[in-house]
Amino acid sequence: MRALVTGGAGFIGSHVVRELLHKGHEVVVIDDLSTGFMENLASVQEEIRFIQGSIDDPDLWRTSPSDCQVIYHLAASVGNQRSILDPVNDASVNLVGTLHLLNAARTHRTEKVVMASSAGIFGEPVRLPVDEGHPKNPDSPYGVTKLAAEQMALVYSRLFGLSTVALRYFNVYGTLQRYDAYGNVIPIFAQQMIRRQPLTIYGDGHQTRDFVNVVDVARATVAAGMSKHASGVYNIGSGMATTLNQLVATMQEVTGIPVNVRYDVPRRGDVRHSLASIAWASRDFDYTPSLGLPEGLEEYFDWFMGWVS
Numbered sequence: 001m002r003a004l005v006t007g008g009a010g011f012i013g014s015h016v017v018r019e020l021l022h023k024g025h026e027v028v029v030i031d032d033l034s035t036g037f038m039e040n041l042a043s044v045q046e047e048i049r050f051i052q053g054s055i056d057d058p059d060l061w062r063t064s065p066s067d068c069q070v071i072y073h074l075a076a077s078v079g080n081q082r083s084i085l086d087p088v089n090d091a092s093v094n095l096v097g098t099l100h101l102l103n104a105a106r107t108h109r110t111e112k113v114v115m116a117s118s119a120g121i122f123g124e125p126v127r128l129p130v131d132e133g134h135p136k137n138p139d140s141p142y143g144v145t146k147l148a149a150e151q152m153a154l155v156y157s158r159l160f161g162l163s164t165v166a167l168r169y170f171n172v173y174g175t176l177q178r179y180d181a182y183g184n185v186i187p188i189f190a191q192q193m194i195r196r197q198p199l200t201i202y203g204d205g206h207q208t209r210d211f212v213n214v215v216d217v218a219r220a221t222v223a224a225g226m227s228k229h230a231s232g233v234y235n236i237g238s239g240m241a242t243t244l245n246q247l248v249a250t251m252q253e254v255t256g257i258p259v260n261v262r263y264d265v266p267r268r269g270d271v272r273h274s275l276a277s278i279a280w281a282s283r284d285f286d287y288t289p290s291l292g293l294p295e296g297l298e299e300y301f302d303w304f305m306g307w308v309s
């Protein structure tokens, strides 16, 4: 089977590419390298076809391959804070880009589109764990565009019979996740730890997150693409809540680096609690997270130390 992966040079996308190759699929990647890196694909560069372009450019879709049976759509402008700074770019990439992709999938009679959605669509939970039917109340333009994109995919399913799956990833972490100004908490803390700087927690540290390893997320994504039963929306998390204070303690244990924590005021767009119910993914495509946070963090630090040195 031939698969198209948008955002395949990114953190999660490059793991999805490797999982697809591992399962024997041919892979085409589309990426504009705005936040992704060819280096993420270095070990598989000879095995894939790479197209550099932006998903919100209609010309890209006129010339994109028409013979991919499944599209894994991970390209996006990612993160709450980035979207607050540039909501127009967020809408252009995450919503308009997704629309171009859905139109191309419809034209080329693609069998299935699996898209990366986000726990950001829910906003502050009114009940825990967050199941798929939980009210949607996004706290940032990012959450709004991700929700609109998944709704658009569902509408394309109803109107045109295109099979679509939206996977609402929770807090994904793991190898190849780099530190940047908008990065997730684990790379930021890792960077501060190895520089022996104090870690900054926005809030009191009792807020919770559902940290899920990228290896499990990549497996779930490919399994959703292959499964006859997967259709509609699914949460992809670990099903475990971790407070930021517990995260810091685990990072300290795993590395042996003593840390100092500074507490600052909570940031706009950050929710207080987050925890996924993963029963639907488990029922429809046998999703079971395999890596606990301590093992995942050990693996992450092994990679991170090599990357920064």
Ligand SMILES: NC(=O)c1ccc[n+]([C@@H]2O[C@H](COP(=O)([O-])OP(=O)(O)OC[C@H]3O[C@@H](n4cnc5c(N)ncnc54)[C@H](O)[C@@H]3O)[C@@H](O)[C@H]2O)c1
Pocket (backbone or CB within 6 Å): 006, 007, 008, 009, 010, 011, 012, 013, 030, 031, 032, 033, 034, 035, 036, 037, 053, 054, 055, 056, 073, 074, 075, 076, 077, 078, 079, 093, 097, 116, 117, 118, 119, 168, 169, 170, 171, 172, 173, 184
């Ligand atoms: N990392 C997380 O915790 C998390 C959580 C929820 C959802 N997600 C979703 O997972 C997907 C992958 O996220 P990630 O963490 O790997 O981020 P990432 O920034 O590493 O990956 C995004 C990739 O998309 C590419 N890209 C961005 N804009 C593009 C455009 N206009 N055209 C073509 N390519 C473009 C980037 O170059 C990059 O390679 C995204 O859809 C994101 O919204 C991630």
